[in-house]
Amino acid sequence: MKFVAVTACPTGIAHTYMAAxxxxxxxxxxxxxxSVETQGAAGSDPLxxxxxxAADAVILAxxxxVGERDRFAGKPVVEASxxxxxDSAASLLERAATAEPARTGADADRSSPEPATKVSANASAGARLRQWLMTGVSYVIPFVAAGGLLIALSFALGGYQITEAPxxxxxxxxxSLTSWAALANQIGTAAFEFLVPVLAGFIAFAMxxxxxxxxxxxxGAAAVAVGAGFLGGLIAGLLAGGVxxxxRRIKVPSAVAGIMPVVVIPLFGSMVVGTLMFVVLGKPIAAAMTALTDWLNGLSGANAMLLGAVLGGMIAFDLGGPVNKVAYTFAVxxxxxxxxxALEIMAAVMAAGMVPPLAxxxxxxxxxxxxSAAERESSRPAWLLGVSFITEGAIPFAASDPLRVIPSMIAGSASAGAxxxxxxATLRAPHGGLFVLPLVGGPLLxxxxxxxxxxxxxxxxxxxxTFVGRGATSKERTPETEGAVAA
Incomplete structure (x- = not known):
């Protein structure tokens, strides 16, 4: 059979390509x-x-x-994370081989009043919400990376007083080195100003x-203006998508339909969302953000270590899955x-994320x-994946022996986070692993x-x-492994 597939994870770095x-x-x-289209951080090579x-079925992992879903109209579509x-690519192919084609035409129109979106209408409410939010986060991460690294570089070149430069x-x-440091700081700060609007815009786009x-x-811009921050951006994006x-459900004359998506919907949508954010929701959300920020700033000693341990444990819990992404999104x-x-939390999360592959x-x-021999082979790239903050490098080990590997990884990542x-230690960059160590506040510790x-x-x-069931833990036991265990 012939299949086409699209893979896409929130960061667009590791899981995207591992799934492909x-x-x-x-x-x-x-x-x-x-044929696979990877919608990752490096862009995509479209199918x-x-x-x-020619495809008999489509797999959306x-x-x-997923962008441009309309391309697959009329094809059997199987969706998964x-x-x-x-973990189970073969079973996805089995499902795709027996999937029924999607309905098209008048029948589909009568039974599916929902407008087309980037997220499947067949997913559960929780899954759809998570995909909407993760879509927004995935577009924010490059802005955070560029802005954070530039700001960190400016501090490295000009000291923390560089923020006062003209x-x-x-x-x-x-x-002048100071001028270049000021330039990097101001460019990075400009990049950071896009974070909340981009988050809100692409959450709405996903919806x-x-x-x-x-x-x-x-x-999102209104959320920034009223001081509602990241939380305001989340709510603004969901509001915009809902509005x-x-x-789009309103029936209009055909003469007006052509200008709806480019004039009418942006006009009325912006008016409604902007009014709600400026007049109704903005101040309460800003108060909540202020309370959250004050609570975070008040953390010290055992409380700070506990937060670091919890976030570190979450990072290792599913090695790049939903729980991992919750902790990562909180830090970003x-x-x-x-x-x-907040900078300390980002550093703790990245430290925790490097632990599983390296360990x-x-x-x-x-x-x-x-x-097993396969696991020993996987250990070689795991070194590089670990220092690059690609937690998914530990997946081959966890997949073959989850009951012993995952608790061990949680213990190590929680220790590193705490x-x-x-x-x-502080960090402004959301990615980079040990390659951004010179930009970390307190790099040696x-x-x-x-x-x-x-x-x-x-x-x-x-x-x-060694003590909880001796021997190789993978399903694949080779003579070489048996001999090593016996020795």
Whole structure:
């Protein structure tokens, strides 16, 4: 059979490509043909019209809204999360092989009054909400990365007083390092100003497609203006998507239909959302954000370490899945406040995320006999994935032995998160792993926190594999593994 697939995760870095690789391998094992479009951080290479036309079925493995879903009209479509594609690609292909084509034409129109969106209407309410939110977050992350790294670089070059430097449009000396630091700071700050509008705009986009972009951006800008911050952006995006969805249901004369998506819907949608955010909802949301920020800034000692441990444990709980993304989104959202504690939370989350792959790589090196040949092979790329803050590098180990690996990873990541908070390490960049270590506030103690977390996780997993059921833990036991375990 011939299949086409689209894979997309919120960050568009690891799960996106791991899901694509798993589906391609499963298709080869079945003797099928598969073309995959990865909607990742590096952009996408769209499926060709010929591939789509020739496909017997479509697989959408995504945790965010999939762009241009209309391309697959009339084709059997199977939807799943990227984690399901990574863990059970073969079963997805089996489902796709027996799936029924989607209805088209008048029958589909009568039974499906909902306007087309980037997120499946067949998903549960909770799944749809999560995909809407994750779509917004996925578009925000590049802005956070660019802005955060530029601001961190400006501090590294010019010190923390660089924020008081005059505007570079008034004074800029190409021969002065301070001027370049001020330029980096002001560009990074400009990038950060887009965070909340972009979040709101693309949440709305996921809900109601392009006509919702303008109301979403306007609602996000209003949230910034009233001080409602990241939480205001979330609510503004959902409001904009809901309002535009309602407006699209209104039946209008054919003479007006052509200007609805480009004039009428953006106009009335922006007016409604802007009014709600400025007049009705803005101040209460701003008060809630202020309370949250004050609570975070008031954390110290054991309370801060507890928060770091909880977020670290969540990062390792499903290695890039929904729980992981909740903790990560919380940290990224905090960056919009610019508070010291928010920067500490981002550092703790990144430290925790590096632990699982590094710990498994270390454990497989130190206690090779407890791992299968396939797991030992996976340990080599896990080193690089770990230092790059790609937590998914531990998935091959967790998939083969979840009951011993996942608790061990939670223990190590919680330790790293707690220690990072205790040491007061700060970070403005939402990604980069050890490659952004020079931009971390308190880099040496931060490295100590990561190493401690790796050692804890590796020690626990080695002990678990040694004393809680000896031998190889994977389904694949080779003669080489048997001999190593016996030795």
């Amino acid at each position: 690789e798993a589906l391609e391998q499963a298709a080869r094992d079945r003797g099928d043909e598969l 060709s019209e010929q591939d789509i036309a 995504a945790d965010v809204g 990227v984690k399901q594609a990574v 505007d570079v449009t008034e004074r800029f000396d190409p021969a 109601a497609e392009r006509p919702a972009l303008v109301p979403g951006f306007v609602g 535009v969805t309602g407006l 959202g905090g960056l919009t406040t610019g508070s010291e504690t 498994m790589a270390l454990a497989a090196t130190v206690r090779a006999g407890a791992f 220690l990072s908070m205790f040491f007061g 931060y490295a100590v926190a990561i190493v401690a977390g790796v050692l804890v996780a590796a020690a626990v997993v080695i002990a678990a594999k």
